[in-house]
Amino acid sequence: MAATEQRPMKSRTGRDNQRYGPQGERLVAGVVPLSKDKQQVLLIQSTRRGGWVLPKGGWETDEATVQDAAKREAWEEAGIICTITYDLGTVAERRKPEQLTAKAPKASYHFFEATVENEEADWPEKHKRSRQWFTYKDAIKAMGDRPELLDALERCTMKR
Structure with missing residues (x-):
């Protein structure tokens, strides 16, 4: 989205427009949002488990590219308004079968490294999520048992 574009103040919900891969896996797009000096990563509070996670969510059928989905999820x-700087590739599902649920089915994650250009004071999920900057070491601890997120962070060019 260009800086002058109007950003919706309502999050998309539901899975009606969700894209799925060849094995029925949900296609998820996400960003590793870095500060301009690459010293910190911005994490958000998970609505499901309360821990800290990277912004990510479903790539929908009306989005031309997975990058479009990743930037929408970041917003x-x-x-945040961010510029995608690197394609970090696809991260396969690594949760154990008992961690998969109807609300969190098997997924394939495509992550991008992004530079945060602006943090807006008001955003669609402000009422249910907080955001916080972390160093690499602290981000690893904060994300805990989320191997797909740790893998994306490991692939980025953040200063360690």
Whole structure:
């Protein structure tokens, strides 16, 4: 989205427009949002488990590219405007079968490194998520048992 574009103040919900891969896996787009000096990463509070996570969510059928979905998720969940700098590739599902649920089915994650250009004071999920900057070491601790998120963070060019 261009800086002059109007950003929606309501998050998308539901899975009606969700894209799925060849094995029925949900296609998820996300960002590793870095400060301009690459010293910190911005994490958001998970609505499901309360821990800290990277902004991510479903790639929908009306979005031309997975990058479009990643930037939309960064806006909806973290209230950030960012520039994608690197394609970090696809991260396969690594949760154990008992961690998969109807609300959190098997997924394939595509992450991008992004530079945060602006943090808006108001954003769609402000009422249910907080955001916080972390160093690499603290981000690893904060994300805990989320191997797909740790893998994306490991792939980025953040200063360690």
